[in-house]
Each structure stands twice: as C-alpha cells, then as structure tokens.
Amino acid sequence: MTGHAPTALDARAEQARWVLRLAFLVLAAAFFKTQVLDHERYRLRAEDNRLRAVPLTPARGAILDRYGRVIAENVPGYSVKLLAPDRAAFLEALARLATIVPVDSAGQADALRRFRAEPYLPALVLRDATPEQVARLEERRVLLPGLVVESEPKRHYPAGAAVSHVVGYVAEVTDADLRAQRYRGAIVGSLVGKAGLELEYDSVLRGTQGMRYIEVNARGRLVREDGAAPPRPPVTGASLRTTIDLDLQRFVDSLWPRGVRGALVAMTTDGQVLALYSAPTYDPNDFIGGISAERWAALRDDPAKPLYNRVIQGRYPPASPFKLAVAAMALRRGLVRFDTRMPEPCTGSLRVGNRVFRCWDPRGHGRLDLTGAIAQSCDVYFYQLGQKLGLEDLLADGVAMGFQERSGVDLEGESSPVFPGDVKYFDRRYGPRGWSRGVVLNLSIGQGENDQTLINMARFYLALASTGVAPAPYLVRPQAAAPMRVDLTPAQLAGMRAALLAVVERGTAAGTRRTDLEVAGKTGTAQNAHGADHGWFIGFAPAERPEIVVGAIMEFAEHGSIVAPYVVRTIRRWYFGSSDHGRGVRLLTPDDVAPAPSEPADSAAPVLPADTAAAGTPDSLEGAR
C-alpha cells in the first residue's frame, strides 16, 4: 500500500504527535483550572462535605445576690445527640437509643422536630442525661453510629421556688421565637431565659455559642468526633450581681402563709430590690432538661397562676395606701396642712347629694386632722379632701406622679397600671352622661378606676420615704426610666412620715408596733368583686430616716392589718437578721383569710361603674354585687 511510504509515515507520525500533545494539553489545562485556579472553592466545598459543626453550649452566667450568694449556677450535665444521614436512619437510631435509655414519645417527637429543623447537625435527644445513662450509651456506641455525647452545663437554682419570680427560668428556644428573632444568636436547641432575670438579661447571661467540628463520611455517618478541625470554645456568659438579699428572699418564702396568693417586694430607699416574692410560686429547677408535658400543663392551668408574677403583673385597687397620694396632691397645692380639719366630722358616713358614702368604721372617727385621718384611714376625711381637690386636679396630679406609668423595674412583663388620664376617660367609658362627679370620692380613697401594681405603689412609698423622688426600682442596674416625683417640701415629707408612723403606733396597724424599731406604713383593703377583699400593707423603717421599703398584698386577706405583720417581720429580718426571736406575730392560717378562691387574681381587680361604686361602702364593699 502506498500509504506506508516512509515519508508519508513520518508526516503522519508528526501529525499524530500533535494530536497527542493537544489532547494532553487540554487535559492538563482542565486540571490546572480545577486544581490551581478553582482550588479554594473546591477546598471549602470538600470541608462542607465532611465537617459538621456541632454547637457547643456556653455555660450561662451565674446570678448572685448582693453578697455574692448563688441564686442561679451551673452544674455539670450531659446532653445526648444523634447524627443521621436521613429521616429514616434517624428514626431507627432514635428507636434503638430509646431501648437503652428511656425517651418518652414527646421527647422523641421533639428530637425529630430538631432533626427536621437542622438535618445536617446532630439533633438533641436528651438534654439532661445522667452519668449512668451516658455510660450505658457509650458501652453500646457500636449500635449507635451517630451518637454524640456532650458535656453541657446545666442550670441549677439552689433556692428553688423561693427565687422563681426573681430569676424566672430557662427553656429551649421555640420555633416561633427563632422566627421572630427574639433571642439574638440563638439557634435550634439553644437554652434561653423565658421569665424573670433569665429573660431580662438573657443576652448577658447566655454567653457565646462555640463550635466543634465532627467528621462524617459520604453516608452522613460519624467518623471522628475530635480533631477534625480546631474547635471554637464557647464563651461563658457574664455573671449578674443582683441587689437581691437571698437570705431575706428565703425568709419571705418561709414566712409566707401557704396557700395564700399575693406578693411582697422589699427595696432599699435608693430603689435596690432586696426581695421580690409572688405566691404561689413554682420551682424553676423543674424546667431544667425540659419540663414534662404534665408538669407544664399543671403549672399553666393552675387557677392560682403560679407562673404569674404578682409583684409586677398583678393589678389591684391601691385602696388606702393611695390616700397618701391624695394627701400629697392636696398638700402640694396648698389646700391643706397636717392640722387641717374637714368641714364635716366623720360620723361613719358622708352624704353627698342623695347618696351616702360610708367610712370603713361605722362608728365614725369624729373630727380628725390630716395626720389623724391618715392614721385612722378615715374615708370621710378623704372624701372631702377629694372633693376639695376636684376630679381634674386629682387625675392630673396622679398622672404627674407616675400612677399611669410602669415602675420601670428591670423585669420583663410588667403590667401598666390603670389610671384615667383625664375626665374624657369617663366619657369614653360610660358616655358623657353615664357617670357622675362622685367618682372623685371613690378615687380619693384609692378605689374606682385605679389599679396599681404592687411595685408601682411601693415606689410611691419609696418617694415618701426618701426625698420625694423615687428612681425606678432595679435588681441589677439602675434603670433609665424617669423617677417618680412627689414634689413635697422636706417638712411636708416629714409630716407624711410622722402620719405613717402613727398608723403603726396607734392607727390601723397598731398591733404590729414594736419598741426597738419604728416602722411606718399604711394598711389598705381593696374592694374585690369576686370574694373577700385584698389586704395591703406598705411600710418603711426606720420611720425617721427610712432605709427599707416593703410592700405586700395578700389576696382575700380581708384587711390590711392582716398583711402588716408579714411586712414588719420582713423589715425586722433585714435589720436584725435571724437573731430576731422577739414576740411572734400571730400568723393567720390561709383558712382564716381566704375563702376558696375561684377566680384568677388578675381579674380580681374590679373596675366599677361610678354609680354602683359610689353607692357602695368603701373598704368594706357590698354594693358591687
């Protein structure tokens, strides 16, 4: 064949070599692009392939009391997680795990939910595994290829139920929270504060999530737990030093009569909250490791509402303690002095127009001056003082003093008080002709359209007990909220304190008088449309130069004088510590004071139409029914 001539072959061999060079050049160029030019992209891609980031939970910051005693701390705990390539494998592994350690069906459903949310991360199955459970799982690790056990600090509240309404509790962040981005930096499975200080200071306490990297193979099975890539350790949250006195807090808890609903708050005169107690209470430790569904339902559906913080969320008619506000308004406007007497002496009631407004004491108080009227809590005196002041001024001054504002305490969920801003409120509520100017009589004794939180009333007494200016109460740091101003001269303030001292010395709370510490304060009995009246007492000590203010309310306590001993004992505990073994106050049993309550406390605060309220008997109301 002619094609086999040497010269022709040479030419063809040369052409073939060129084809060869071209082919290999193309291949080399493709590899150069992939390996050198696009190297970084593929390197990252390869890491994504094999590395799974496992979040490392930081320890939450400790919460300490004012002396450094522990309110909330962390103890070692274990969490158990499962990594699986797909849903079927996850369910299989979960079923196998459940044969080794018990996981109830709700827990399994939660685990599956977490897996679905982040299928590429190990899904949390058990938040609070015991060391024994962990040991049993580790022994059977071969059966559970995706098992990830992590030591995870868990929360502990040594004082338990005594501090629940101060610290609140922590729980796993919900999907809704995540969607709403309520907690910055939280991811599926994060523990976040749900109430109290844990919620208010969550961003401080939570710390920064760390990461460690585990290596998985192409089937998503765990290959190596450590050393795949350098971990990023979690940063423990900052500790909180609070103003709480844990000893006082525990004392209040031990003092509080079982079964009685109510609240107590103690603070120094510069607004530092020493104790904050709401009853009934709950144990925040129940939430650690996930609260069981039954326990949660029991807490949520309990008619006594244990999760409800009555100090900041409960709204009650301020009753007699509000008389001091009315007195302050009148004094400031120069309408009265402490020795001023009213035109009508107290005969047990006051006739206004064709209606009779009764005093709480049907025997009457006779002709009292302002100090005496405060000491005896004489309603008739304050009806007349209210009339003198006028509805418009009473409302305007109440707003100016801050009875329409929250106290601004650094706890989440504080309720706003109910207080009319002006007379238009009544027009709106009842229609222009639906109410009478008699409402001023009710308002002047702290009833009517006025519902205050305990902490806001305590703040008003703080103002009286100090220079007339009360900063927002706080548990951790002073708050920026505008201070409450009473605007009285020092002499007027001193007169107020003398009158409040008289309440305890010879007035409505005389039973609690003790010689070694002068306690001043004011009782109150709030009308309750749903049962026995609520009892108030707000006091401070020492009466001359007050240092501590304590307010308390007990639902269905019938009279403030029943509450006063608890406040006085709290104050004495603060002053004398546990050495106060003096004459005991008779503690009433719950059965004495509380008829079986049927309504939740927050609806216990009546806001009555003016006419019915005016027709009733303040401080011992029957007319509301």
Added chain:
Amino acid sequence: MNRTFRLDRGILLALALLLAYGVLVLYSAGQTDVPTSANGVWEKQLVWILIAGAAAFTAFRVSPRLLEWAAPPLYALGIVLLLVTLVVGTGAGTAAGTRSWLAVGGVRIGQPVELAKLATILMLARWLAGRRAAPRSLRELVPGCVIAGVPFLLVLKQPDLGSAIVFAGILFAMLFWGGTRPWLLFLLATPVFSLLLAFNVWTWGLWCVVLGLLLWWWRPFLLEGITVALVNIVMGFTALPVWRSLAPYQQNRLLTFLNPGLDPQGANYQAIQSKVAIGSGGWFGMGWLEGPQKRLVFLPAQHTDFVFSVVGEELGFLGVTLALLLFGYLLTRLIGVARRTTDPFSGLVVFGVAGLILTHVFENVGMTVSLMPITGIPLPFFSYGGSFLVASGLAMGMVLRVAADAVASGYPQR
C-alpha cells in the same frame, strides 16, 4: 540474537512506572475510614498484573504474521462473545446496570468487550494492510466501518457508551494511520456532529451551511457528497427519536455533562464529588493516603472509574502532571514504533493500540474533571480490573514484539 534483548526500554520503563504508580494509588484508594469494596484490591491487582505479564509474554512470542492470519477467527470470536454477553450477560460493580459481564455458573469470568477491542484492531489492521492503496472515498471506508461498527453497536446495546466510543476512536486512529485523508475522516464524523447539534434548530442549520461549503470545497464524489448531506439531514431529524430511545440514566448523564449544576444529588453527584476531590488537591495534594474525600467515601468508584480522582486529591496537580507525562511518553513511544515497523499490518496494530489507550485515557481522565461525560471505562494501568489489564498486557506484548522485530530488521531507525 534473542528478541528479548531488543525489547523497547522506553516502553518498558513507562509501563513499569505506570503500573507502580497505579498500584500505589490503588493501595491508597483502599485506605478508607469505612469499609468499601476498594479495601485490599491492590493485592488482587498485583495478581492481575502477574497474569497480564504472562499474557504479554505470550503475545510477545506470537509472530505478527500469525496474528494477521488469525485476525478473522479472533474477530469472529469477539463478536460471538459480545452477542453471548448481550443475551446472558450480567451487570457488576460500576456497571451494575448494564450487561457487560460474561459469567459461567455464576462466576464472572470477564468483560468480552476488552478482547473484542483487540480483535477489532487486528481485523482493521488486516483489512487496511491488505489494500493496495489508502482509501480515497467514503465508499472505500465502508468495510472498515462495518468491522468497527458491529462491535460498536453491540456494546452500545449493552449499553456501554464508553466502550462504544473506544471503537470509534480505534477506527479513526487506524484509518488515519492507513493513509486516509483527514477531510475524509471528517466527513465520516459529520453525522455525529449533526446528531449533537440537532438539539437546537439554529446550530444545526448553521452546521448544514458549513457542511455544504466544506463539500463544495473538498469536492468528493458526487454520490458520496449527496450521501453525506442526506445522512446529516437524516441524523438531524432522528436526533430526538434517538434521544428518546436512550435510557434515562444516559440522558441524565448527557444533560448533566452539558450543565453540571443540574442535579447535584443524582446523576451529577459523581462528577461533582470527583471535581471537589481533585480541586481540593491543589498544587501538591493532600498527601498519599490522606485524601479526605476518598477516605470518607465521597468519591464514587475510587478504585475503578474514578481512580484518577484519588491521584488528583492526594498528589495534586503535580501528581496529575506526572501521570499525564507518563501516558504521553508511552503514547509517543508507540507512535515511534508504528513508524519504524517493517510491514503495514504491524504498524497499524501498534497505532491501533495507541488509539485505544489514548481514547481510554482521554475519556477517563477527562470525565473526572467533567471534560467528558461520565462513562464507565477504565484508566489503563490504574483502574482495578482483570479483563482490561489482561487485554492491555496482550496489547503491550504485541507492541513489544513489533518493536523488537523492527530493531531486528535493520530498518532505518529515526
């Protein structure tokens, strides 16, 4: 003088280096964190290399004259085996979905296609060497097209697109070496272009215009020119029916080859994981035995079809370049041997073997970086597999014999 002393040292060196390199990479491919079928295959590969060495020795002992004489019966045997495979064949390994294995009593004894490739080379060489002149017209190419076309269609039916392409590669390489004009080869290939370009009316229309101009320029025989034009047009119109006749996985492979991001979890998973492995290797690689993609079994078929991805991941661009240089050197030597032969048949056989190896290398290596669509054909001397290794051994034995004869003939060397 004994032929043994006339062994081509360059080819032997390249073969030894390629085989050693291949075994090292295979050893590494077996080092995974999870048990895979790749564990320990390097030992079996060593056994196969010994068997392939024996096959090479046997082929080396056979005279090219005997091969030329035996080409028709060998070719017939190859076709029969392919037919048998088509009827009773089983799938296995990376080709689980195809019927490419011949099994006797449940024991797989080999993939006949590898032997058929050699038989086709011999048959084509015999036909081309027997011609008095190089083919000058398409009509004269018909016997060659039939020789390669029968096994081509039989393996396409298995279906094994990769091996079918190899038959085409062999045909074109040998026709070229037989003296066929490149433009004639180009005309022969035009129907394939039509097939590929017919998916878009405009590209196909443009292609028809170009083809018309080329026909006018090259002036083939009138009848052939008309035939080429007609075949192109028919191809253009049958493209869609042909496409529909493809198995879904073949369609997917072709689609993802054209658009790699199409289906990262499915058809294109292998291509992407291979590229990730190779790309993460960088200049110097992750180190021998250390490639995480391979170790964690992200790499598919890391001991057979995608063995070159292990090279890319663990030894980097440098390792890749070294392997390519070795292949390039071997192929250059083969071209040199083909050039030096004393008779056309021997030269055509050697050049056919070179075409076989180049097609395999380009297809396999190109596929690991998505330069070629994914087909299941092995990389010579690297991929684990007995049939292809033995076939390679036979081919290399023939090549070495031809080279030794060329030296013995005293034909002027260049």
